[in-house]
Amino acid sequence: MLLIKNTNVYTPKFIGKKDIFICNGKIACIDDSISINLPNLEVIDAKGAVAIPGLIDKHIHITGGGGEGGFKTKVPELMLSSLIKGGITTVVGLLGTDSTTRSVENLVAKSYAFREEDISCYAHTGAYKTPVPTITGDILKDIVFIEPIIGIKLAISDHRSSSVTKNKLAKIASAGRVAGMLSGKSGHTTLHVGDGKKGLEIIYEVLNEYDTPITFFQPTHVNRNKELFKQAMQFAKDGGYIDLTCYGGERAPRYMVKKMIEENISLEKVTMSSDGYGSYSSYDKDGKLLKMGVSSVEAIYDELVNFIKDGFSLQDALPFVTTNVARSIGLAHKKGQIYPNFDADLLILSKDFSIDYVIANGKILKDNKGYIKKGTYENI
CATH class of the missing domain: 3.20.20.140 (Metal-dependent hydrolases)
Incomplete structure (x- = not known):
């Protein structure tokens, strides 16, 4: 589970500053403020950042x-x-x-x-x-x-x-x-x-x-x-x-x-x-x-x-x-938008439009600390 806080959301239409809750690879909820107390919940404070599909x-x-x-x-x-x-x-x-x-x-x-x-x-x-x-x-x-x-x-x-x-x-x-x-x-x-x-x-x-x-x-x-x-x-x-x-x-x-x-x-x-x-x-x-x-x-x-x-x-x-x-390509029912029940595929961008986070199917593949997931043979 993942909670993204205080991010400017483009769905791709701009809908303002929101919180995004992701569960089981899907976007579960988007709201002005989401407060959840759950074990194993990862929280990203994305204040000042932009979230796009x-x-x-x-x-x-x-x-x-x-x-x-x-x-x-x-x-x-x-x-x-x-x-x-x-x-x-x-x-x-x-x-x-x-x-x-x-x-x-x-x-x-x-x-x-x-x-x-x-x-x-x-x-x-x-x-x-x-x-x-x-x-x-x-x-x-x-x-x-x-x-x-x-x-x-x-x-x-x-x-x-x-x-x-x-x-x-x-x-x-x-x-x-x-x-x-x-x-x-x-x-x-x-x-x-x-x-x-x-x-x-x-x-x-x-x-x-x-x-x-x-x-x-x-x-x-x-x-x-x-x-x-x-x-x-x-x-x-x-x-x-x-x-x-x-x-x-x-x-x-x-x-x-x-x-x-x-x-x-x-x-x-x-x-x-x-x-x-x-x-x-x-x-x-x-x-x-x-x-x-x-x-x-x-x-x-x-x-x-x-x-x-x-x-x-x-x-x-x-x-x-x-x-x-x-x-x-026939995937408009689950791809291309930040919207409830869609696949949790999104990017979090900094003010200069560099990519801080890449999230695919609810999993963090890149973060703002330098981590980038590598393919199976890229680490050899």
Whole structure:
């Protein structure tokens, strides 16, 4: 049991200074003043601090990305402490280019490992290519019967993808939708969008001919270039989710959100993710690899702080990494808010927005005395 006293609470809406009582991994009560005398109750006096929901990152390569430059360029698996330092309490793991030396089985096993280490972790079946790699041999069965799997990963408009056809994309998305209906999961298809000329066109080809709702197509990396983002703004206008990757410079999510505000576009279906532990790469006109690096999982929290520095209020910036994300992946009933009966995932921030405490499923994974929980093999 845990009692947080005197903290300024953003649910993500600001509700003032409150006490928060946590029991059995859930938020049991939020009130102006809570007085409880119980054995084994831990109390945090958070006077002057801010409490926000734990961040949800829907796009992290938890088993490592990369590999486009040969075996030595395979990114290693993500370790627990990196998630904690980034304030991430819920993560969705997925594959990328490499589904040959990596597998959906690896991904699900890593998801279970993070769960054992107190992080809420989910996964996608699939990768860049078609036929979609699965565990059971069937997209529907993967989502329905394998608990951590909530959706599908696929790539479009990218020279590393399998150049999926309109009909095949429609079948894949439909399988996810039906699986979601049967299992109570989101069943959406996360679409990696590359720099290809067609951008989101193939999604509209499916929407114009088939009946799958637009919300089951969730394109990511849509701020990678100007033309693609123009398409993404129209996609958002049409009611679809778009996911902004934490790029730096003029492509940063905060600048994209400002453009959407200027265009009077609703922000309710805009999410932000790190693409953490995925490799970023550039190629010449002949397809030769020129440069590559690794994305940080801490980028999502850094960008949240940049939103604040750039004039956004905290309550206006938080939905992009909390409530909007929870809704997009079918977890809005228990994730993304500081609210009674929700999972006790929250961050306590100091006045300078550094992270003092990370609490996931009611357990303290980081505190203001320097403690950070390490993964099983991080202490060796």
